[in-house]
Amino acid sequence: MRITADTDRCIGAGQCVLTAADLxxxxxxxxxxxxxxxxxxAADVxxxxxxxxxxxxxxxxxxxADEGTTADATEGLRGA
Incomplete structure (x- = not known):
């Protein structure tokens, strides 16, 4: 899975860091x-x-990563 961030939209609330400081x-x-x-x-996804x-x-x-479109919310958890 790919993560992208739109820094122009970001308002600096920091919820991402509080949720996933390793990412x-x-x-x-x-x-x-x-x-x-x-x-x-699966945990990082x-x-x-x-x-x-x-x-x-x-x-x-x-x-x-291979589709470039938003994936199903459970995709990373299947087969885990």
Whole structure:
């Protein structure tokens, strides 16, 4: 799964960092900074999806790496 962040939309609320500090950080202005743009484990996919859901600015997207479209919310958990 790929994570993308729209830094122009980010308002610096920090919900992503509070949810998944191993995946997200904030720059000196509080704007989201990705620590990785790809997640594979079911746990990381779930955290990335939670951060995407909690982002008040809708600045985060979690998509299927090979499709480039938003994936089903349970895709990363199937077969786990």
């Amino acid at each position: 997200f950080d904030q720059d000196e202005d509080g704007i989201v900074a990705l620590l990785t743009d790809s997640v594979d484990s 779930e955290l990335a999806r939670q951060a995407e859901h909690l982002c008040p600015a809708a600045a985060l997207r979690v998509t299927a």
